Amino acid sequence: xxxxxxxxxxxxxxxxxxxxxxxxxxxxxxxxxxxxxxxxxxxxxxxxxxxxxxxxxxxxxxxxxxxxxxxxxxxxxxxxxxxxxxxxxxxxxxxxxxxxxxxxxxxxxxxxxxxxxxxxxxxxxxxxxxxxxxxxxxxxxxxxxxxxxxxxxxxxxxxxxxxxxxxxxxxxxxxxxxxxxxxxxxxxxxxxxxxxxxxxxxxxxxxxxxxxxxxxxxxxxxxxxxxxxxxxxxxxxxxxxxxx
Amino acid sequence: xxxxxxxxxxxxxxxxxxxxxxxxxxxxxxxxxxxxxxxxxxxxxxxxxxxxxxxxxxxxxxxxxxxxxxxxxxxxxxxxxxxxxxxxxxxxxxxxxxxxxxxxxxxxxxxxxxxxxxxxxxxxxxxxxxxxxxxxxxxxxxxxxxxxxxxxxxxxxxxxxxxxxxxxxxxxxxxxxxxxxxxxxxxxxxxxxxxxxxxxxxxxxxxxxxxxxxxxxxxxxxxxxxxxxxxxxxxxxxxxxxxx
Amino acid sequence: xxxxxxxxxxxxxxxxxxxxxxxxxxxxxxxxxxxxxxxxxxxxxxxxxxxxxxxxxxxxxxxxxxxxxxxxxxxxxxxxxxxxxxxxxxxxxxxxxxxxxxxxxxxxxxxxxxxxxxxxxxxxxxxxxxxxxxxxxxxxxxxxxxxxxxxxxxxxxxxxxxxxxxxxxxxxxxxxxxxxxxxxxxxxxxxxxxxxxxxxxxxxxxxxxxxxxxxxxxxxxxxxxxxxxxxxxxxxxxxxxxxx
Amino acid sequence: xxxxxxxxxxxxxxxxxxxxxxxxxxxxxxxxxxxxxxxxxxxxxxxxxxxxxxxxxxxxxxxxxxxxxxxxxxxxxxxxxxxxxxxxxxxxxxxxxxxxxxxxxxxxxxxxxxxxxxxxxxxxxxxxxxxxxxxxxxxxxxxxxxxxxxxxxxxxxxxxxxxxxxxxxxxxxxxxxxxxxxxxxxxxxxxxxxxxxxxxxxxxxxxxxxxxxxxxxxxxxxxxxxxxxxxxxxxxxxxxxxxx
Numbered sequence: 001x002x003x004x005x006x007x008x009x010x011x012x013x014x015x016x017x018x019x020x021x022x023x024x025x026x027x028x029x030x031x032x033x034x035x036x037x038x039x040x041x042x043x044x045x046x047x048x049x050x051x052x053x054x055x056x057x058x059x060x061x062x063x064x065x066x067x068x069x070x071x072x073x074x075x076x077x078x079x080x081x082x083x084x085x086x087x088x089x090x091x092x093x094x095x096x097x098x099x100x101x102x103x104x105x106x107x108x109x110x111x112x113x114x115x116x117x118x119x120x121x122x123x124x125x126x127x128x129x130x131x132x133x134x135x136x137x138x139x140x141x142x143x144x145x146x147x148x149x150x151x152x153x154x155x156x157x158x159x160x161x162x163x164x165x166x167x168x169x170x171x172x173x174x175x176x177x178x179x180x181x182x183x184x185x186x187x188x189x190x191x192x193x194x195x196x197x198x199x200x201x202x203x204x205x206x207x208x209x210x211x212x213x214x215x216x217x218x219x220x221x222x223x224x225x226x227x228x229x230x231x232x233x234x235x236x237x238x239x240x241x242x243x244x
Numbered sequence: 245x246x247x248x249x250x251x252x253x254x255x256x257x258x259x260x261x262x263x264x265x266x267x268x269x270x271x272x273x274x275x276x277x278x279x280x281x282x283x284x285x286x287x288x289x290x291x292x293x294x295x296x297x298x299x300x301x302x303x304x305x306x307x308x309x310x311x312x313x314x315x316x317x318x319x320x321x322x323x324x325x326x327x328x329x330x331x332x333x334x335x336x337x338x339x340x341x342x343x344x345x346x347x348x349x350x351x352x353x354x355x356x357x358x359x360x361x362x363x364x365x366x367x368x369x370x371x372x373x374x375x376x377x378x379x380x381x382x383x384x385x386x387x388x389x390x391x392x393x394x395x396x397x398x399x400x401x402x403x404x405x406x407x408x409x410x411x412x413x414x415x416x417x418x419x420x421x422x423x424x425x426x427x428x429x430x431x432x433x434x435x436x437x438x439x440x441x442x443x444x445x446x447x448x449x450x451x452x453x454x455x456x457x458x459x460x461x462x463x464x465x466x467x468x469x470x471x472x473x474x475x476x477x478x479x480x481x482x483x484x485x486x487x488x
Numbered sequence: 489x490x491x492x493x494x495x496x497x498x499x500x501x502x503x504x505x506x507x508x509x510x511x512x513x514x515x516x517x518x519x520x521x522x523x524x525x526x527x528x529x530x531x532x533x534x535x536x537x538x539x540x541x542x543x544x545x546x547x548x549x550x551x552x553x554x555x556x557x558x559x560x561x562x563x564x565x566x567x568x569x570x571x572x573x574x575x576x577x578x579x580x581x582x583x584x585x586x587x588x589x590x591x592x593x594x595x596x597x598x599x600x601x602x603x604x605x606x607x608x609x610x611x612x613x614x615x616x617x618x619x620x621x622x623x624x625x626x627x628x629x630x631x632x633x634x635x636x637x638x639x640x641x642x643x644x645x646x647x648x649x650x651x652x653x654x655x656x657x658x659x660x661x662x663x664x665x666x667x668x669x670x671x672x673x674x675x676x677x678x679x680x681x682x683x684x685x686x687x688x689x690x691x692x693x694x695x696x697x698x699x700x701x702x703x704x705x706x707x708x709x710x711x712x713x714x715x716x717x718x719x720x721x722x723x724x725x726x727x728x729x730x731x732x
Numbered sequence: 733x734x735x736x737x738x739x740x741x742x743x744x745x746x747x748x749x750x751x752x753x754x755x756x757x758x759x760x761x762x763x764x765x766x767x768x769x770x771x772x773x774x775x776x777x778x779x780x781x782x783x784x785x786x787x788x789x790x791x792x793x794x795x796x797x798x799x800x801x802x803x804x805x806x807x808x809x810x811x812x813x814x815x816x817x818x819x820x821x822x823x824x825x826x827x828x829x830x831x832x833x834x835x836x837x838x839x840x841x842x843x844x845x846x847x848x849x850x851x852x853x854x855x856x857x858x859x860x861x862x863x864x865x866x867x868x869x870x871x872x873x874x875x876x877x878x879x880x881x882x883x884x885x886x887x888x889x890x891x892x893x894x895x896x897x898x899x900x901x902x903x904x905x906x907x908x909x910x911x912x913x914x915x916x917x918x919x920x921x922x923x924x925x926x927x928x929x930x931x932x933x934x935x936x937x938x939x940x941x942x943x944x945x946x947x948x949x950x951x952x953x954x955x956x957x958x959x960x961x962x963x964x965x966x967x968x969x970x971x972x973x974x975x976x
Contacts, residue, residue: 093849093893095625115845116921117825117969130421134402137583137678137713146403147421158378158415159390161825161921161969164898171402171415171423177374177391179415179423189848189893190625225625237849237893337605337649339869359601360677361581361725381827381922381957405581405677405725408654433604433649434869469869481605481649618909622890634891635909646866646903647878659890659903659911665862665879667903667911 002044002067002223006033007058009073009080010050012201023204028072032101035212036219044219051076056084063087068097068222070215073107074201080108089113093189093237094229097222099215102199105160110195113188114162120180121157124202127175129153131182131198131210138169140183140194140217148210154200156180162195170214172197183214185221189237192222246288246311246467250277251302253317253324254294256445267448272316276345279456280463288463295320300328307335311467314459315354318347318445329353337433337481338473341466343459346443349404354439357432358406364424365401368446371419373397375426375442375454382413384427384438384461392454398444400424406439414458416441427458429465433481436466490532490555490711494521495546497561497568498538500689511692516560520589523700524707532707539564544572551575556585556710558703561595562689568596577601581677581725582717585710587703590687593648598683601676602650608668609645612690615663617641619670619686619698626657628671628682628705636698642688644668650683658702660685671702673709677725680710734776734799734955738765739790741805741812742782744933755936760804764833767944768951776951783808788816795819800829800954802947805839806933812840821845825921825969826961829954831947834931837892842927845920846894852912853889856934859907861885863914863930863942870901872915872926872949880942886932888912894927902946904929915946917953921969924954 008029012020024031029048036046049057051073063069069088073080085108092098092113100110105118131148133141157178163186170183182197196214199205206212252273256264268275273292280290293301295317307313313332317324329352336342336357344354349362375392377385401422407430414427426441440458443449450456496517500508512519517536524534537545539561551557557576561568573596580586580601588598593606619636621629645666651674658671670685684702687693694700740761744752756763761780768778781789783805795801801820805812817840824830824845832842837850863880865873889910895918902915914929928946931937938944 089847113847115821115847119969128421130423132402132423134404134423134425135675136403137675137680139713142714158376159380160378163895164412164919166896168408168412173417173421173423177372177417179374179376179378179417181378187623187625187896192625225627226630237851333603357603359577359603363725379919381919381924383957386958407651408675410652431652431867431869436869469871470874481607616909618911620890620911622892622911622913624891646864647868648866652900656896656900661905661909661911665860665905667862667864667866667905669866 001042002040002219003065004036004044004046004068004070004219005062005066006036006046006048006070007056007072008048008050009076010052011076012074020201024201028201028206031206032070032072032215035206036216039212039216040219051079056080058084058088060087063091063096064228066091066096067224067228068099068219070099070101071104071107071109072101072199074103077107082108085109085112090237092191092193095190095224095226096228097191097219097224098193099218099222100193100195102197105195105197113186113193116163117161119161121159121178122155123176124154126152126203127155129155129172129174129198131170131172133169134171135167135169138167139221140169140185140214142217143213144210150198150205150208150211153198153203153205156182156197190224194218194222245286246284246463247309248280248288248290248312248314248463249306249310250280250290250292250314251300251316252292252294253320254296255320256318264445268445272445272450275450276314276316276459279450280460283456283460284463295323300324302328302332304331307331307340308472310335310340311472312341312343312463314343314345315348315351316345316443317351321351324352326352329356333357334481336435336437339434339468339470340472341435341463341468342437343462343466344437344439346441349439349441357430357437360407361405363405365403365422367399367420369399370396370447371399373399373416373418373442375414375416377413378415379411379413382411383465384413384429384458386461387457388454394442394449394452394455397442397447397449400426400441434468438462438466489530490528490707491553492524492532492534492556492558492707493550493554494524494534494536494558495544495560496536496538497564498540499564500562508689512689516689516694519694520558520560520703523694524704527700527704528707539567544568546572546576548575551579551584552716554579554584555712555716556587556707558587558589559592559595559597560589560687562591565595570596573597573600578725580679580681583678583712583714584716585679585707585712586681587706587710588681588683590685593683593685601674601681604651605649607649609647609666611643611664613643614640614691615643617643617686618661620659620661621657622659623655623657626655627709628657628673628702630705631701632698638686638693638696638699641686641691641693644670644685658684678712682706682710733774734772734951735797736768736776736778736800736802736951737790737794737798738768738778738780738802739788739804740780740782741808742784743808744806752933756933760933760938763938764802764804764947767938768948771944771948772951783811788812790816790820792819795823795828796960798823798828799956799960800831800951802831802833803836803839803841804833804931806835809839814840817841817844822969824923824925827922827956827958828960829923829951829956830925831950831954832925832927834929837927837929845918845925848895849893851893853891853910854887855908856886858884858935859887861887861904861906861930863902863904865901866903867899867901870899871953872901872917872946874949875945876942882930882937882940882943885930885935885937888914888929922956926950926954
């Protein structure tokens with residue numbers, strides 16, 4: 001069983017914005033978690049955590065019992081404590097999967113794991129996004145049409161300042177003609193990282209059945225290859241390599 | 245000085261098609277070669293060769309004196325003799341650069357070097373193509389705008405059945421919303437291979453100054469890292485590796 | 489259940505060589521197949537095929553019902569018919585996994601899928617080979633020590649003229665100080681390809697429990713992501729891409 | 733002309749250790765810089781900087797006028813100020829090349845750019861290291877034997893916890909049978925990064941003519957593709973991507 005935590009900064013949804021609340025009345029994390037539960041069923045244990053909880057809901061004990069962490073953040077990246085970020089990164093190095101969503105490209109965990117600015121071009125005009133599969137054999141691309149059609153979405157465009165991906169799964173295009181590497185995968189230490197750009201607080205993208213399928217596939221793909229090892233707070237994955 | 249041969253099957257241009265002749269009265273190879281001469285000047289020695297010449301103009305002696313071979317073919321791939329294809333592939337393995345253009349994705353040398361079907365999706369509706377740079381530091385992408393705008397062009401779309409590129413330089417989008425990996429680079433043996441999809445007999449794409457810049461950059465990039473070694477017909481690059 | 493066919497040219501073992509027969513009295517294929525059955529149990533259906541059978545035992549019907557093909561060849565590469573090679577390559581493009589063993593680096597299917605000479609350096613002095621895992625999270629590397637120790641083995645050394653691997657799993661070293669990329673993975677079309685160099689007719693490497701573990705892991709990794717589609721003889725995977 | 737700064741923490745050489753002083757009486761940086769001057773001549777402007785200088789010798793103005801920065805550190809990584817590290821990383825993102833040497837694998841700039849622990853296995857027994865070229869066409873590998881032989885050196889071994897390299901140039905083996913990815917290349921933003929493991933304070937490796945050749949090649953390879961743009965302290969490469 002894959003133990004999944006869906007983390008959300010949970011700020012946009014608490015400000016009374018009607019569009020956002022229309023899409024995500026209980027928060028983006030609730031909708032993402034529902035989608036994972038719906039598609040993975042008994043294969044997954046899905047819980048949520050938010051910025052506002054003590055230690056942002058990501059204690060050492062909880063991360064040690066997490067196989068895959070989903071991350072959604074946008075306007076509160078700076079409010080995430082460096083101590084929690086260190087912890088998340090350490091657990092990724094130790095084998096925890098990480099699925100970074102949309103505006104999470106600028107989150108502390110993602111930029112720390114990438115080593116680049118993770119900058120991109122954007123424009124919010126409610127454009128149609130087409131998500132094309134370029135790796136048809138990839139587990140994350142199974143069961144979705146080519147392309148996935150998202151009627152209205154924020155545009156994210158190249159140049160996307162990321163390291164060369166280990167695997168490219170999806171490329172997106174937009175009404176304006178822009179292109180974006182919208183589904184890219186990395187290994188960092190023993191952990192797998194998947195970035196997936198579709199999804200925004202202003203559009204109901206996380207209700208879209210194909211997007212839900214991608215997220216469910218990503219959860220299974222990002223789960224550790226081997227069962228998570230015990231990792232107490234004073235150990236560091238760095239030392240495992242020394243001792244092998 | 246880079247010794248360049250521009251090869252063209254030279255069939256479309258000899259059938260009296262007014263559109264094709266309007267674009268390329270002396271053949272696509274003539275226009276590509278002129279662009280290279282214009283931009284590379286004294287740094288390059290540019291000649292041409294066609295299917296109709298003895299040994300398709302690609303004798304052992306000529307390939308041994310070639311640094312970069314450009315390849316344009318479309319409706320006559322099957323007429324290229326296997327002996328010449330073997331020779332081209334052997335010289336790529338030995339360090340000769342190869343720049344494959346547009347419909348050359350189905351050519352014998354390219355499919356032989358890739359090991360895949362090199363299949364793709366296409367539609368010829370004279371659509372606008374935007375060529376986006378995703379590797380801004382790449383030598384082939386220097387000096388061109390982001391994006392390059394081609395007003396009318398045949399659509400080539402994913403899925404493009406190629407091996408994972410060693411380097412991705414350009415991604416293209418089209419009016420219909422499709423996406424294509426339009427500039428991709430590989431190493432095969434000691435030789436560099438660059439595939440660039442813009443360009444077609446029905447559109448004057450090879451007159452486009454930005455496309456010419458890309459081709460000139462590609463010629464310089466694909467040139468051998470070290471001076472070409474002597475390679476007589478009875479030697480094989482395979483043996484070099486054995487003897488190192 | 490993974491349907492596996494272990495193919496062997498089966499020539500060394502039929503010439504009365506006592507060393508070879510001591511290691512593989514019923515052929516290398518028999519020992520490889522036994523190892524797969526032992527470790528995969530009911531998860532796998534393992535059969536064998538050899539060069540001497542009609543169509544080398546690799547008919548269209550059989551390949552259509554194969555998930556993973558293992559390939560061992562050495563001194564009879566040229567006796568494999570091009571028609572069967574075309575068929576194998578087409579099925580790899582269509583999703584069949586291919587695990588190429590040791591001297592199979594020069595086999596027709598492997599060189600066709602790679603597009604390079606696949607040349608390497610070698611010396612047969614019965615040296616110790618150490619097989620180091622460099623991708624500790626890779627499924628193929630699970631359950632084996634770091635390094636795997638093979639007491640006596642033929643040396644295969646760099647430079648190995650292969651395309652840049654999509655994934656590097658193992659690196660080997662030898663008593664003479666040489667190094668070799670001994671476990672490398674590729675995608676070609678919808679199919680996965682894994683090359684693994686340990687194993688030779690003169691040494692009992694395929695009886696080694698760690699090597700058996702790697703081969704069992706490789707079988708599971710190379711199995712198609714999605715169930716094999718129907719592929720009759722007159723269809724070509726190339727067309728699937730056109731129709732998507 | 734390539735503007736090169738060789739940075740050294742310069743601690744081992746100031747403690748009266750006779751072995752270290754025998755190898756590097758004026759500091760490792762002096763020997764590395766001499767090698768670059770010797771081989772690059774008028775093509776390079778080579779200067780040095782050390783931890784002890786104000787801002788470690790790496791002011792904003794100096795980095796803005798640097799094409800390639802070499803980095804040697806070992807026991808004083810923690811003494812490098814985070815402000816200077818931020819500056820170095822920003823200039824790499826903006827196009828400055830970075831060549832990281834030996835124990836610099838644990839330096840702040842390198843781990844920041846990699847996003848992994850950069851951990852490895854090591855043993856200091858004065859073993860022979862063989863440095864094998866696996867990318868014979870790579871510019872950094874030109875002009876050196878296969879293998880480079882280093883008579884006595886510290887062992888660095890896999891597993892090396894780095895992201896998958898964009899390019900692998902060298903693999904090393906040691907008397908103990910270990911293997912190491914000793915020459916690996918990355919892109920980060922507009923900057924190129926090369927890590928090269930040979931070299932240690934206890935061994936005269938930076939006097940070795942083949943190692944000097946590699947470092948000179950690396951300097952030329954890591955130089956920016958285009959002339960460095962103006963980057964004042966209040967600009968960030970992140971913004972360039974937004975504005976393209």
